[in-house]
Amino acid sequence: xxxxxxxxxxxxxxxxxxxxxxxxxxxxxxxxxxxxxxxxxxxxxxxxxxxxxxxxxxxxxxxxxxxxxxxxxxxxxxxxxxxxxxxxxxxxxxxxxxxxxxxxxxxxxxxxxxxxxxxxxxxxxxxxxxxxxxxxxxxxxxxxxxxxxxxxxxxxxxxxxxxxxxxxxxxxxxxxxxxxxxxxxxxxxxxxxxxxxxxxxxxxxxxxxxxxxxxxxxxxxxxxxxxxxxxxxxxxxxxxxxxxxxxxxxxxxxxxxxxxxxxxxxxxxxxxxxxxxxxxxxxxxxxxxxxxxxxxxxxxxxxxxxxxxxxxxxxxxxxxxxxxxxxxxxxxxxxxxxxxxxxxxxxxxxxxxxxxxxxxxxxxxxxxxxxxxxxxxxxxxxxxxxxxxxxxxxxxxxxxxxxxxxxxxxxxxxxxxxxxxxxxxxxxxxxxxxxxxxxxxxxxxxxxxxxxxxxxxxxxxxxxxxxxxxxxxxxxxxxxxxxxxxxxxxxxxxxxxxxxxxxxxxxxxxxxxxxxxxxxxxxxxxxxxxxxxxxxxxxxxxxxxxxxxxxxxxxxxxxxxxxxxxxxxxxxxxxxxxxxxxxxxxxxxxxxxxxxxxxxxxxxxxxxxxxxxxxxxxxxxxxxxxxxxxxxxxxxxxxxx
Amino acid sequence: xxxxxxxxxxxxxxxxxxxxxxxxxxxxxxxxxxxxxxxxxxxxxxxxxxxxxxxxxxxxxxxxxxxxxxxxxxxxxxxxxxxxxxxxxxxxxxxxxxxxxxxxxxxxxxxxxxxxxxxxxxxx
Numbered sequence: 001x002x003x004x005x006x007x008x009x010x011x012x013x014x015x016x017x018x019x020x021x022x023x024x025x026x027x028x029x030x031x032x033x034x035x036x037x038x039x040x041x042x043x044x045x046x047x048x049x050x051x052x053x054x055x056x057x058x059x060x061x062x063x064x065x066x067x068x069x070x071x072x073x074x075x076x077x078x079x080x081x082x083x084x085x086x087x088x089x090x091x092x093x094x095x096x097x098x099x100x101x102x103x104x105x106x107x108x109x110x111x112x113x114x115x116x117x118x119x120x121x122x123x124x125x126x127x128x129x130x131x132x133x134x135x136x137x138x139x140x141x142x143x144x145x146x147x148x149x150x151x152x153x154x155x156x157x158x159x160x161x162x163x164x165x166x167x168x169x170x171x172x173x174x175x176x177x178x179x180x181x182x183x184x185x186x187x188x189x190x191x192x193x194x195x196x197x198x199x200x201x202x203x204x205x206x207x208x209x210x211x212x213x214x215x216x217x218x219x220x221x222x223x224x225x226x227x228x229x230x231x232x233x234x235x236x237x238x239x240x241x242x243x244x245x246x247x248x249x250x251x252x253x254x255x256x257x258x259x260x261x262x263x264x265x266x267x268x269x270x271x272x273x274x275x276x277x278x279x280x281x282x283x284x285x286x287x288x289x290x291x292x293x294x295x296x297x298x299x300x301x302x303x304x305x306x307x308x309x310x311x312x313x314x315x316x317x318x319x320x321x322x323x324x325x326x327x328x329x330x331x332x333x334x335x336x337x338x339x340x341x342x343x344x345x346x347x348x349x350x351x352x353x354x355x356x357x358x359x360x361x362x363x364x365x366x367x368x369x370x371x372x373x374x375x376x377x378x379x380x381x382x383x384x385x386x387x388x389x390x391x392x393x394x395x396x397x398x399x400x401x402x403x404x405x406x407x408x409x410x411x412x413x414x415x416x417x418x419x420x421x422x423x424x425x426x427x428x429x430x431x432x433x434x435x436x437x438x439x440x441x442x443x444x445x446x447x448x449x450x451x452x453x454x455x456x457x458x459x460x461x462x463x464x465x466x467x468x469x470x471x472x473x474x475x476x477x478x479x480x481x482x483x484x485x486x487x488x489x490x491x492x493x494x495x496x497x498x499x500x501x502x503x504x505x506x507x508x509x510x511x512x513x514x515x516x517x518x519x520x521x522x523x524x525x526x527x528x529x530x531x532x533x534x535x536x537x538x539x540x541x542x543x544x545x546x547x548x549x550x551x552x553x554x555x556x557x558x559x560x561x562x563x564x565x566x567x568x569x570x571x572x573x574x575x576x577x578x579x580x581x582x583x584x585x586x587x588x589x590x591x592x593x594x595x596x597x598x599x600x601x602x603x604x605x606x607x608x609x610x611x612x613x614x615x616x617x618x619x620x621x622x623x624x625x626x627x628x629x630x631x632x633x634x635x636x637x638x639x640x641x
Numbered sequence: 642x643x644x645x646x647x648x649x650x651x652x653x654x655x656x657x658x659x660x661x662x663x664x665x666x667x668x669x670x671x672x673x674x675x676x677x678x679x680x681x682x683x684x685x686x687x688x689x690x691x692x693x694x695x696x697x698x699x700x701x702x703x704x705x706x707x708x709x710x711x712x713x714x715x716x717x718x719x720x721x722x723x724x725x726x727x728x729x730x731x732x733x734x735x736x737x738x739x740x741x742x743x744x745x746x747x748x749x750x751x752x753x754x755x756x757x758x759x760x761x762x763x764x765x
Contacts, residue, residue: 335661337657337661346657346661347654348654348657348658348661349654351658352658352747352748352749352750354749354750354751355658355662355750356665358665560653560654564652564653564654567652569651569652569696569725570652570654570655571654601747637725637746637747638725
């Protein structure tokens, strides 16, 4: 019987949140009842009634007894008022007073504990979110802070709820470090598993207007499994999220993009980190200085890509409208199309100059945040009658040196091959050539391509002299990849050291032209440390990818644009010498440069001065003087010569 | 009756652009994303003309063109090869594979339409 009672008590104590309070009420009642037994031991005797603490206001009955017992339980000081009462009455009073102290102590303990728990819950974000139309970030990694900074620049007014399994203290440190840049944002961090449907309900995923899934990292390793599970939950019926909500997901490995697209029912943008990094690195190799242009365009937060629909342009050619719109660069055309009963938005970059605008066509424009596109009314529409082929030296990379290796190596080699016009030789200098070769063979069938030759050589920083034996100066491009294989050495520190070695080698060899060096960095602050090294471009995923994610969650139609700009064989951002288009050093209006570039079926995004200054979406009415060394930044169809 | 044109192109933007422009010119357009699908569509839809990109996944344009021309049932369908590789050798390679004509990307629509009409008119 006692064991059974103990078991019930155990069940009650572990399952009921009210147990402590029920226990106190029960104990109080029990003690009061015991104390009331003083009635039978002369509580209202003539002797007892002389004492100050014994009253018989209601005829020395039940109520007076209850009052006496209860009073001693709640007020230990009342014990002294029984002076002169019979011994047993004093004994009961003492018992009640002592039990009262114990019960009050327990009650205070429970209350303090409840307050502490509530405060802890608030600190770890265990509360249930009651929001509608909020931004929801599921998962947290080093891109998170950069995304929030962009939201702050875009003046997002809605509350931003962040659900992550990570310790919220670390997240709060991220927020505190960027508190200035995040001013105006309403951020609510909440701790919990993003792959749990109850947790998603807790953060009101169903009522969120924008959902962003970031790859959660566990013990420094990012996994796509949780992201894919969360994607499935979000897209599963009415419980997940509203049909009108916009979602974007970050997937680390390109191999998992297919399954993520299935989980997202192919209706939301999926961004692959590895794909983005490898493609960006190759584009930087093809056009040195590309990362600075890309950063200015997409990561500075100064520019936006949106739609502009001027009326009365039906029948007007793309070349005409491109030169006639100021305070914006017309990047392309967008329209809605019905395919198999499904309406989709189609976006095309850099259409042919003779494309005639029709009904339903909208212009995709790049503009500064604080400027609006306007038609230059005094400008006559400039028609480009005939396009010409641009006879320029196109990037042709045939000899590549890759120093250090990571999971992006296979994708990068594949991307280099996609762009290669002739045979491609890649030398991979890494710590463990056998492992990397095995990994590459598993992910990319190098032998299948007759045009590709990949060689692996051992290279470790402890034997830095080995770098010279590789003859880096003889390659078309050098890639330095982020090596995170050693937990004790920061990947950026390792990259920085390799860059210093290359710098020393460049100075010692005294070669006239050192190949472009493209480095993968994990932290944008590391970039500043590399200024004196031969590094021509740095690909910082936190910087570039976070902006892409932040823009895609707001404007999903930009997905095709982002993909197109990095994929081989489509439209790309090119950086070309000014002399290809203009042979005069006289000042000329930028509308004329726009027209000259359109003649080659390209679109001017801006220009880069010899000094490195990048000017995008310039005022077309302004006269500019160009000199040798200045470059034009264009959107162009990739042509392989 | 509108001529049926099959565009075999893996790049979504190029496909969308060309498709929209040809539709506006009155053609009936269907699309295929790679060489293998292109061949299937040629057999099932019997288009009047094919615009075939050469750098395609799964089965490249040269192989698909050669296979189409080796298949008696669809050999008569004219094929215009399209490529971003603006080399003379590419043109020769495409014509050797059996393409009836050749054009480079980005396309000059007026020039392409001329080539298309010439082939469509000459088609038996």
